[in-house]
Amino acid sequence: MMDIPGEIAPEQIVRLEHDAVVVLDQRLLPAERAELRCRSAAEVADAIRTLAVRGAPAIGVAAAYGLALAASTGDDVDAAYATLAASRPTAVNLRWALDEMRPDPTAARARRIHADEVERCRRMGAHAAPLVPERARVLTHCNAGGLATGGYGSAVGAIRAAWEQGRVERVWVDETRPLLQGARLTAFELETLGIPHAVIVDGAAASLMARGEVDVVITGADRIAANGDTANKIGTYGLAVLARHHGIPLVVVAPTSTLDPAAATGAEIPIEERDPAEVSERFPAWNPAFDVTPADLIAAIVTEEGVHTHPFAESLPAPVRAR
Numbered sequence: 001m002m003d004i005p006g007e008i009a010p011e012q013i014v015r016l017e018h019d020a021v022v023v024l025d026q027r028l029l030p031a032e033r034a035e036l037r038c039r040s041a042a043e044v045a046d047a048i049r050t051l052a053v054r055g056a057p058a059i060g061v062a063a064a065y066g067l068a069l070a071a072s073t074g075d076d077v078d079a080a081y082a083t084l085a086a087s088r089p090t091a092v093n094l095r096w097a098l099d100e101m102r103p104d105p106t107a108a109r110a111r112r113i114h115a116d117e118v119e120r121c122r123r124m125g126a127h128a129a130p131l132v133p134e135r136a137r138v139l140t141h142c143n144a145g146g147l148a149t150g151g152y153g154s155a156v157g158a159i160r161a162a163w164e165q166g167r168v169e170r171v172w173v174d175e176t177r178p179l180l181q182g183a184r185l186t187a188f189e190l191e192t193l194g195i196p197h198a199v200i201v202d203g204a205a206a207s208l209m210a211r212g213e214v215d216v217v218i219t220g221a222d223r224i225a226a227n228g229d230t231a232n233k234i235g236t237y238g239l240a241v242l243a244r245h246h247g248i249p250l251v252v253v254a255p256t257s258t259l260d261p262a263a264a265t266g267a268e269i270p271i272e273e274r275d276p277a278e279v280s281e282r283f284p285a286w287n288p289a290f291d292v293t294p295a296d297l298i299a300a301i302v303t304e305e306g307v308h309t310h311p312f313a314e315s316l317p318a319p320v321r322a323r
């Protein structure tokens, strides 16, 4: 596939150089395109913790590069593993990528994991596009685009594949409080791809649905339990309840590196609680970064292996192993 002018290439999102893991600092987008050089696994962990690099597959890729950097610079690989694994708790891709790297923490293996994640996104997009109705008004939440996966995108990849098939009329972009991944990152990516879109405040989704202006909700995921319960950015559960009320399908698009068969249900998924100051600097606040959508509210989960439907415990595939 040809690069789209202006589209951010995988190696611009995150890459390994001889002395650093270099990430595009997503905290500054879309105003500024600045790179952050992380010269140790601890600095990569900081970049993950502070959301300079974010999104479940992308933090797995960054951690893989961080472990390769530690190995190549002679740092303690076990200590680097522990530091990186502790950087964020919810996205299972982080632990998955580190476990795939541990037996062979080389640059080649990390780059293979990165390339494979992007390839998985392209396959998910191809599987998911036919689920999008003709002339669809799609609503998405947070950012599950190329920035979040290391290239191409999961939910945004599905939207983009559907758009290329002429199925998408427009995308409603939840701004995604409190850190505005939707308003800053998804809107930026859709603009780059030339896909018509409009940002809404999270609280406007109900009214839009009631007006009949949403045909399908498509999101990514940070961790999917064996029964299909899905952790994703806070607010996804609310959207799922709204979608059910209005008879609108919710489709989750995520690679098998996001599956956690060790978690029987969503109750076993750890939910990250971030600094309350991200919500209110003046007043006490509660700031969970994710919520869990019960499987019952999800119409389909799309992985690179295909479209999975109820019962998810039987239809979901096993997580992939790195080559």
Ligand SMILES: CSC[C@@H](O)[C@@H](O)C(=O)COP(=O)(O)O
Pocket (backbone or CB within 6 Å): 054, 055, 056, 057, 091, 141, 142, 143, 144, 145, 148, 149, 153, 154, 155, 181, 219, 220, 221, 222, 232, 233, 234, 289
């Ligand atoms: C393909 S990314 C899927 C999820 O990681 C995404 O929807 C999300 O919730 C990201 O949260 P973030 O806190 O920005 O890392």
